[in-house]
Amino acid sequence: MHSLLESLIEIIRRTSAEIPDDVHQAILKSLENEKKGTIAASALNIIERNIELAKRKSQPICQDTGSVLFYVDAPIGLDQVAFEETAREAVKQATKKGYLRQNSVDSLTGKNDGTNCGPGAPTLHFHQHRGSELRVRLVLKGGGCENVGAQYSLPDEGLGANRDLDGCRRVILDAVLQAQGKGCGPGILGVCIGGDRATGFEWSKTQFLRRLEDVNPVPELAALEQEIVKTANDLGIGPMGFGGSTTLLGCKICAVNRVPASYFVSVSYMCWAYRRQGATLDADGRIAGWLY
Amino acid sequence: MTLLSTPITEETIRSLRVGDEVALTGIVFTGRDAIHKYLHEGGALPPGVSLKGGVIYHCGPVVIKDASGAWKVVAAGPTTSTREEPYQWQIIRDHGVRGVIGKGGMGPKTQQACKEYGCVYLHAVGGAAQVLAECVQKVRDVYFLEKFGSPEAIWELEVVKFPAVVTIDAHGRSLHEEVFKASASALSRHVQPVAH
Ligand code: SF4
Numbered sequence: 001m002h003s004l005l006e007s008l009i010e011i012i013r014r015t016s017a018e019i020p021d022d023v024h025q026a027i028l029k030s031l032e033n034e035k036k037g038t039i040a041a042s043a044l045n046i047i048e049r050n051i052e053l054a055k056r057k058s059q060p061i062c063q064d065t066g067s068v069l070f071y072v073d074a075p076i077g078l079d080q081v082a083f084e085e086t087a088r089e090a091v092k093q094a095t096k097k098g099y100l101r102q103n104s105v106d107s108l109t110g111k112n113d114g115t116n117c118g119p120g121a122p123t124l125h126f127h128q129h130r131g132s133e134l135r136v137r138l139v140l141k142g143g144g145c146e147n148v149g150a151q152y153s154l155p156d157e158g159l160g161a162n163r164d165l166d167g168c169r170r171v172i173l174d175a176v177l178q179a180q181g182k183g184c185g186p187g188i189l190g191v192c193i194g195g196d197r198a199t200g201f202e203w204s205k206t207q208f209l210r211r212l213e214d215v216n217p218v219p220e221l222a223a224l225e226q227e228i229v230k231t232a233n234d235l236g237i238g239p240m241g242f243g244g245s246t247t248l249l250g251c252k253i254c255a256v257n258r259v260p261a262s263y264f265v266s267v268s269y270m271c272w273a274y275r276r277q278g279a280t281l282d283a284d285g286r287i288a289g290w291l292y
Numbered sequence: 293m294t295l296l297s298t299p300i301t302e303e304t305i306r307s308l309r310v311g312d313e314v315a316l317t318g319i320v321f322t323g324r325d326a327i328h329k330y331l332h333e334g335g336a337l338p339p340g341v342s343l344k345g346g347v348i349y350h351c352g353p354v355v356i357k358d359a360s361g362a363w364k365v366v367a368a369g370p371t372t373s374t375r376e377e378p379y380q381w382q383i384i385r386d387h388g389v390r391g392v393i394g395k396g397g398m399g400p401k402t403q404q405a406c407k408e409y410g411c412v413y414l415h416a417v418g419g420a421a422q423v424l425a426e427c428v429q430k431v432r433d434v435y436f437l438e439k440f441g442s443p444e445a446i447w448e449l450e451v452v453k454f455p456a457v458v459t460i461d462a463h464g465r466s467l468h469e470e471v472f473k474a475s476a477s478a479l480s481r482h483v484q485p486v487a488h
Binding site: 039042043046047049050053054057059060061062063064098101112142144147157158159160169170173174177180181182184231234235236237238240241242243271272273 | 311313352353354356366367368369371372374395396397415417418419420421422423426441455457459467468471472474475476478479482483484485486
């Protein structure tokens with residue numbers, strides 16, 4: 001695996017500087033939908049220019065390069081300890097090269113040692129599988145959009161949300177309303193129905209690994225995803241909260257089991273600067289192909 | 293598109309309305325949490341800095357020194373403004389600030405100060421770090437670099453045609469308030485009313 005370090009640095013660079021194609025297509029499509037000459041269209045035009053510029057200059061799309069979240073699908077036998085050590089080193093080097101901003105702060109002292117490494121940073125999720133492929137995905141999750149995420153415990157009397165799909169719909173739409181443009185919309189939602197307070201947000205974030213155009217295999221959830229996007233775009237919040245017809249570019253929902261006493265709906269918000277990439281690595285740790 | 297250049301007069305500011313697009317040329321001073329709190333607590337501006345008729349930019353830019361030793365801004369998007377809501381009104385009042393650039397909007401105290409003293413809130417496109425960095429022609433100076441650290445320091449930036457939208461004007465209007473109300477009422481048409 002002597003190429004692993006180099007490959008991980010390249011995955012970080014590409015994630016930070018290049019918007020994945022599925023999201024880029026959605027932004028271009030939304031630009032067609034906004035009325036010409038509006039401030040919503042202007043904002044999307046600037047976003048589009050920014051995407052081009054970041055890619056051309058190989059520099060961060062947004063200066064908040066976010067929390068660094070790795071998702072690793074590992075064949076049985078991968079040395080996870082060694083992988084994690086290499087990933088930390090990759091993060092340090094990517095920070096030195098300017099692909100990541102010095103973005104990780106000690107929560108007690110407020111100190112920033114400039115490495116982006118510390119307790120809980122970066123975060124790695126390992127998932128073993130019986131195949132031979134090693135897949136590494138990376139999400140850089142910005143702070144502004146993380147701050148508008150929300151977790152609801154159903155029933156929620158104020159919102160009239162019972163423990164059913166209509167209740168889920170109500171709280172998800174409430175999250176969109178409360179977020180307005182503050183999460184640098186247009187946004188993409190990752191939602192988990194069920195789980196506990198911790199796993200709910202873990203699962204909601206894994207929804208960001210899905211391609212925007214995929215169709216949820218669970219028909220009820222597929223319908224709910226579509227309805228949320230349609231209704232959200234009817235609310236007139238628009239890009240940056242300027243008003244307009246693009247509030248969400250997508251919504252991805254999963255459902256996991258819960259205990260009978262709890263019914264959580266966890267909503268994660270991703271800004272337009274949707275940084276997610278991934279690659280398959282060969283036995284030497286070289287990039288064999290890109291996943292998005 | 294309205295072209296603005298610093299220093300800005302009260303008359304120009306009062307001619308702006310919510311929803312106007314502006315392109316700002318001149319000097320902006322960055323300022324975020326540390327400097328707002330410092331000024332609020334009565335701290336003095338460093339010699340050479342005057343905010344009179346000036347513009348504060350809520351931004352922690354990424355700045356590097358190029359080969360010749362000159363500062364260069366490589367990323368300069370806005371940061372969330374609401375964190376300065378407790379302090380901003382007073383800084384507008386005491387320092388004659390005419391424009392505040394940021395993202396996400398601000399609350400009623402700032403809205404009131406904009407109306408009373410003649411100031412506007414200019415919303416830049418959040419996340420557009422590269423486009424906005426291109427508008428920065430030059431770093432004129434930096435203040436409080438040691439005291440507050442790079443992102444929190446006051447960077448005096450020369451900008452050309454920096455794009456933003458007036459979302460709080462000097463007439464008491466706030467686009468954020470209006471969009472929130474309109475979207476809440478649109479949402480109420482999509483969900484059955486709650487039976488109490
Ligand atoms: S929410 Fe996203 S686009 Fe906005 S500042 Fe944060 S990371 Fe950048």
